Amino acid sequence: MRSPRTRRRRLRRPAAAALPYCRKGHRKKKDRRRREGSGGMTASLSDDSLASIFTRLPDAAAVIRCAATCRRWARVVATRAAIISRSLQPLGRFLPDLAVGVFHQEKDWPTARGRDTVPSRPCFVARARFLGVGGGRQLWGLDDDGGLLDYSRPVASRNGRLVLELRREGRAVDGLRLAVYNPMTSDNNIVIVPPLIVSAAPGGKNSTTTTRDYGCALLTGHDLRPPRCQSFFRLLLIYNRRRRRRDSTVLRCYSSHTGRWGPEAESDVRIHASRLRCIGQAVVRRGVAFWALDHGVLGVRLDHHTDQDGAVTDMHLLPYNINQHWPENRLLGVSADNRLFMMHVGVRNGQNKILIASFSYFEFPEEDDIRTGRRETVREDAFVLMHQMKMEHHHTGIKLRWFGDKSGLVLFTMGARSGHAGTFVLNLWEELVYKVADDGDSWNNLIGYEMDMAAYLASIDRHSFT
Incomplete structure (x- = not known):
C-alpha cells in the first residue's frame, strides 16, 4: 500500500535521512555464501579492533549497514553493543x-x-x-x-x-x-x-x-x-x-x-x-x-x-x-x-x-x-x-x-x-x-x-x- 500523499505539507525529514532498512525478500545463495565471513583488509583485524572502528562511525545507520555485511561483523556489533551504542550520535531519523x-x-x-x-x-x-x-x-x-x-x-x-x-x-x-x-x-x-x-x-x-x-x-x-x-x-x-x-x-x-x-x-x-x-x-x-x-x-x-x-x-x-x-x-x-x-x-x-x-x-x-x-x-x-x-x-x-x-x-x-x-x-x-x-x-x-x-x-x- 502506497503512503498517503494528499495533504498540505509532508512531515519534515532530515535531508540526509535514508530509507528505512528492510529485511524482507530473499537473498541469492551466492550472496549468502559470500557474506558468511569477512575477507580482505579486515580479516586480520581482531574483534576488539573492529569494535573500535565501529565506535567511530557517524551514526547508528552506518553501524547497522556494517552488521549486514557479514556474520562476523554482525557478531562483533552484537557482542559489543553496549560499548558501541554509547559512542553513537542521535539517530537523526526514526527507526x-x-x-x-x-x-x-x-x-x-x-x-x-x-x-x-x-x-x-x-x-x-x-x-x-x-x-x-x-x-x-x-x-x-x-x-x-x-x-x-x-x-x-x-x-x-x-x-x-x-x-x-x-x-x-x-x-x-x-x-x-x-x-x-x-x-x-x-x-x-x-x-x-x-x-x-x-x-x-x-x-x-x-x-x-x-x-x-x-x-x-x-x-x-x-x-x-x-x-x-x-x-x-x-x-x-x-x-x-x-x-x-x-x-x-x-x-x-x-x-x-x-x-x-x-x-x-x-x-x-x-x-x-x-x-x-x-x-x-x-x-x-x-x-x-x-x-x-x-x-x-x-x-x-x-x-x-x-x-x-x-x-x-x-x-x-x-x-x-x-x-x-x-x-x-x-x-x-x-x-x-x-x-x-x-x-x-x-x-x-x-x-x-x-x-x-x-x-x-x-x-x-x-x-x-x-x-x-x-x-x-x-x-x-x-x-x-x-x-x-x-x-x-x-x-x-x-x-x-x-x-x-x-x-x-x-x-x-x-x-x-x-x-x-x-x-x-x-x-x-x-x-x-x-x-x-x-x-x-x-x-x-x-x-x-x-x-x-x-x-x-x-x-x-x-x-x-x-
Missing part, C-alpha cells in the same frame, strides 16, 4: 524496529467491594516484527518475580526501561512505590525506588498520604549532555499535595545515582487532580521533560549534575491553546529532526471521512533556555491522512496513548462504535497504520515499549542473516 510491543493492564487496582482472586499483572503484546525476530520469546522479568509485580501497572517507558507502580492489597498508606528495569535483559535487575510519602497535614495525626494521581517522566543517561552511563536514570513526578487548606502542584525527582528523592519544587502551574489523572505521557527533548496541559505545554529542566538528587532548575509553560482538545485526543512528541510537536486527530470532511493527524511544532530560539519556546508561526502545520481508517461519523472515540520518539510510532486505541475497535500504531515514517490487538479501548494502563540502542544492536546477530 521503527526499536519498538517491540505494548505493555498493558486489563484490570486496574482492585476495589474495596470486591478483590480479584487472581492478581492482575502487566501483559505484553508483541508487534509482528518482534515475534518474527525473537520467535515469540517472552520479555525477561515478567514471570519470575516472586509476585512482586502482582497488581502493578505500567507508568512510563523510555530508552529500554519500563517504570511500574507496585501495589498491594491492604497497603494504602505506605507511599507511592515504583520499580524501574529493562525487560530486554536477563539479569532481572529491578530497581525498587524508595517509597514516596507525601505530607498531607504536618503536625496532624494523619500527616502522610499516598499519591494516586500524578505524571511521571523517565530520563536516562542518554538524555544528558554529555551522555552518562547506561544504568543511570531519573524519575520526575508531578503531583498535588495539601498546603494551607488548598492543593498545590509540586515536582520531585528521584536519582538512581544518589538513591533518594530530591526536594519538592512548587510548580508555576496549578493542575487539578482530575487533570493529573489523565495528564498523559511525558516526552523528553534535550534533557527537558514536557507535559501537555489544557493551556500549554509545561517544560521542566533538572540539574545536570548526576551526583545531585536532580533538583528542578527551571520550568516554563509554553503558551498554546489546546483546551479545545480532549486529553485523550492530543499527544506530545519529538520529531526525527528533534522538534517538539503536538499531535491532534480528527476526521477530514468530504465524501470519504478518514482520520487525519495534524502536527503543530514548537521552536526554541535559544535551545538552552526553555523560556524562549513558542509555537512555530512561519511554517504551516503538517498533516498525515490515515486512508485505512475510514469513519462513518466525526465521533471517533480515539485515544492517543503513547509516542515512541526513537521508533516514530504513535500508539492509539479505538472503541467499537468507531468501526475500528482495537489497538493500532501509526508509523510516521511510512505514514501507515498497523493493528496490534483486537481490543484495548477499555484498558486504563497502556504504554508502548522501545528497546534501547544497545539491546537493538545486540539482537542484530540473530536476524541479520535469516
Whole structure:
C-alpha cells in the first residue's frame, strides 16, 4: 500500500535521512555464501579492533549497514553493543524496529467491594516484527518475580526501561512505590525506588498520604549532555499535595545515582487532580521533560549534575491553546529532526471521512533556555491522512496513548462504535497504520515499549542473516 500523499505539507525529514532498512525478500545463495565471513583488509583485524572502528562511525545507520555485511561483523556489533551504542550520535531519523510491543493492564487496582482472586499483572503484546525476530520469546522479568509485580501497572517507558507502580492489597498508606528495569535483559535487575510519602497535614495525626494521581517522566543517561552511563536514570513526578487548606502542584525527582528523592519544587502551574489523572505521557527533548496541559505545554529542566538528587532548575509553560482538545485526543512528541510537536486527530470532511493527524511544532530560539519556546508561526502545520481508517461519523472515540520518539510510532486505541475497535500504531515514517490487538479501548494502563540502542544492536546477530 502506497503512503498517503494528499495533504498540505509532508512531515519534515532530515535531508540526509535514508530509507528505512528492510529485511524482507530473499537473498541469492551466492550472496549468502559470500557474506558468511569477512575477507580482505579486515580479516586480520581482531574483534576488539573492529569494535573500535565501529565506535567511530557517524551514526547508528552506518553501524547497522556494517552488521549486514557479514556474520562476523554482525557478531562483533552484537557482542559489543553496549560499548558501541554509547559512542553513537542521535539517530537523526526514526527507526521503527526499536519498538517491540505494548505493555498493558486489563484490570486496574482492585476495589474495596470486591478483590480479584487472581492478581492482575502487566501483559505484553508483541508487534509482528518482534515475534518474527525473537520467535515469540517472552520479555525477561515478567514471570519470575516472586509476585512482586502482582497488581502493578505500567507508568512510563523510555530508552529500554519500563517504570511500574507496585501495589498491594491492604497497603494504602505506605507511599507511592515504583520499580524501574529493562525487560530486554536477563539479569532481572529491578530497581525498587524508595517509597514516596507525601505530607498531607504536618503536625496532624494523619500527616502522610499516598499519591494516586500524578505524571511521571523517565530520563536516562542518554538524555544528558554529555551522555552518562547506561544504568543511570531519573524519575520526575508531578503531583498535588495539601498546603494551607488548598492543593498545590509540586515536582520531585528521584536519582538512581544518589538513591533518594530530591526536594519538592512548587510548580508555576496549578493542575487539578482530575487533570493529573489523565495528564498523559511525558516526552523528553534535550534533557527537558514536557507535559501537555489544557493551556500549554509545561517544560521542566533538572540539574545536570548526576551526583545531585536532580533538583528542578527551571520550568516554563509554553503558551498554546489546546483546551479545545480532549486529553485523550492530543499527544506530545519529538520529531526525527528533534522538534517538539503536538499531535491532534480528527476526521477530514468530504465524501470519504478518514482520520487525519495534524502536527503543530514548537521552536526554541535559544535551545538552552526553555523560556524562549513558542509555537512555530512561519511554517504551516503538517498533516498525515490515515486512508485505512475510514469513519462513518466525526465521533471517533480515539485515544492517543503513547509516542515512541526513537521508533516514530504513535500508539492509539479505538472503541467499537468507531468501526475500528482495537489497538493500532501509526508509523510516521511510512505514514501507515498497523493493528496490534483486537481490543484495548477499555484498558486504563497502556504504554508502548522501545528497546534501547544497545539491546537493538545486540539482537542484530540473530536476524541479520535469516
